[in-house]
Amino acid sequence: MRKELLNSLIKNSCEKLPAESCGFLLGNIQSRCYEVLSFIPVPNISKQSQTHFTMDPAVSIPILTNATHSILGIYHSHPTAAAEPSSLDTSTLWHTFPLYGIISLQNADRPHMQFYEIKKAAPISFNKLSFESD
Template identity: 30%
Template sequence: MNLKLHPEHLQIINNHAESTYPEECCGIMLGHMAEDSKTLITVIPTENAWNQEAVNFTVEAQSTKRRYAIAPAFMLQMQREARNRNLSIIGIYHSHPDHPAIPSEWDRLYAWPEYSYIIVSVENGKAGKLQSWSLDENHQFQLETIEHINLTILS
């Protein structure tokens, strides 16, 4: 799979990741899906709504430093907005503070097959390596190619 985006989108993600450090940031990506690629049109930073008490899982104590969640009501709002703009939610991004831009097992278990998942590593408050991932037919993450495109193509 190929994820097409403008460098400005990466800057928005990196700025969000740096501004929330040492917490994980998260956000929604709206765009167009094709058979072999996705084109990112809009990046929407969101609040990290992770709340251990609201989760029905038995896991070691975690916080927004190691987990992220997008509020379900906000996700529904973004689905409506995307539909009204003839777009789709094509993915989610989040940061890994002081960890590599590689999906965790938690990321894999709660990922949706259609989406791209951009992960940016933030080391000591500075955004570093950024990678995009998508699930294959065996629910395993595979690295996606990121293709930089011109803004006029997105119009």
């Protein structure tokens, strides 16, 4: 990620304080090497926006369904915590994207961003069900 892009992402997250910021990371992936080229902020509509994020579906669904976007993952900020996934972060379905970025703003003089790959240990399985129709 270019330094200018990182600075822009951190600035955008600082502007959302005291709420968590959130959005999508766009770019390229080759051989598990991620190149973040841009980001799209999405409004956080959580009723507990200082400690949780919920992306506004009216904004996020058009982004997710736009074939011109090459979405690498998501990001969100932790206004008062480290850039480490919380138990809530690891229990969401956002882990299906390859890249998960967290921006810590707990130290205002030294914001920090960390990227993660979050993988669920147990694979999802499907069972075929029988049914009858008339």
